[in-house]
Amino acid sequence: MTYLLKRLIIAAVTLVLASMVVFAVMEILPGDPARLMLGFNASTDQVELLRNQMGLNAPLVLRYLHWAGGLLSLDFGRSYTYSVPVIDLVRERVVVSLPLALIALALSTAIAIPVGLFSASRQGRAGDTLAMGAAQLGVAVPNFWFALMLIYLFAVWLRLVPAGGFPGWSAGIWPAVKSLLLPAVALALPQAAILARVARSALIEVLNEDYIRTARAKGLPYRAVLWRHALRNAMIPVLTILGLQFAFLLAGTIIIENVFYLPGLGRLVFQAITQRDLIVVESVVMLLVAAVIAVNLLVDFSYAVVDPRLRGRQ
């Protein structure tokens, strides 16, 4: 079995197991969706009828297979509270959350890699100490508090950006991106701090290798050695952390979207939990988990791109 095939199988197995866990958790949650939809005045017979219609009385395994089959064809069922297909809700919200997470990821990488390179190449000197001190501080900052401080500074005080809300992409690209800027910065900076630390220590490890000395000895300028030889070899730990951070960013959107009143997936799942709209909760959770697994698989694949030795390995 090649490396890639093995990773693919592991990802698929994890996905199936995860779907079972999500389904099981939703099964043990208290509250009857049929009763919830009909209200407390409905008779037991009415509730029973609706339960049958919704397929809630079918055997457990059948219900799981039906649900999982639906997931595969992107048919998540209908929301109990909104009475619209869950996929419509998701489609409406994902255009907020996904760009937010991607902007944050891009920002975090764009800050962290140069800082890591800067620090590693000045190891132990004042610039390094200062940058790593800042990173140490960044790791300790809760993103939602940072978000509040950003709102205070940029929205309340300087009035440069809106304090919250989302005008929708139909209002134009710039107004929409503008309203995602502060949330993206709030999400990105603490992550960038972690990534910069990882990038620095990975680079320092690589810079001590013999081939770096060889590259320097053959007359390559330091900058070229740093970018071409050191960075590429330091990418594996950096990519691993990037993959983990994507999961963290997705989860982070739940809180950040609440701070900025953004109508994204995080707010949707949070509202669905308080409204006991289980089908929305399980669908969104499943989507997020699938995204995390997919990104980690992508990271595994990118290892093989970065490090050709992995391609044929067991």
Next chain:
Amino acid sequence: MTLRADLPEETLAGVLAKAFGNRSFLIGFVITLLVAAIALLSFVWTPHDVTKLVIADKTQAPSPAHWFGTDHFGRDILSMIMVGARNSIAVALVAVGIGMGIGVPLGAFAAARGGIADEALMRVNDLVFAFPALLSAIMITAIFGPGAVNAIIAIGIFNIPVFARVARAGALAIWPREFILAARAAGKGMTEITVEHILPNIATLLLVQGTIQFALGILAEAGLSYVGLGAQPPMPSWGRMLFDAQTRMVTAPWMAIFPGMAIVITVLGLNLLGDGIADILDPKSRRQR
């Protein structure tokens, strides 16, 4: 007798001398001690009573009477931060205890047995890591209801695979060593070797991971309280204070600034402490400083 592979000739005095010569450790240790002392002090004394609402004093700016100002109920922010420290520390500490108590035996067992047991553990680990921790914590507290105890459980569950992974990786590196072979030759069983030789040798790793998870636990607790799923009012908690502050950013920014700084300082202290311990006990990581 326990054989230590990592610290052959170290005396306690030698380790302590090294510890207090390490900048990260020293700063981290002082901050952590200070936060713990403040939390303990809050049991016997706070500047003002946090259970008493004084509406006449509501949302006052910082002053000599209220160093960090007051909240929308006229409660003293400084006193609330002191009492909140207790909540944060308790939640994070017990969550680390759950993670270590269950994760370390699992990881050590997987490393000792290898084969299917090991493979199965790693797959379950992958599974837990596929769930964004915060999302799952929100789900868990949504199922069992909000509150400090459920926040502890939610955070604790996600510490288990972390400690399992660290313990397994650490133990796997120790098993092929000669002194383990000697112990096996002496007729010791797997459990005996794990308890007597493996665990003492991975204790450092676990300690470092413990401080990291402690810091993450404090952040996670603040996040959960912030969305209303952690400690419930009237128990003051840092996250909850930030939630109350959010709608009052324009009129009473101090309500947000000080509790947030309390979180940052505490987490910073713990992270520095963890970095320092790693530096002192693992000379290899030293060259990277």
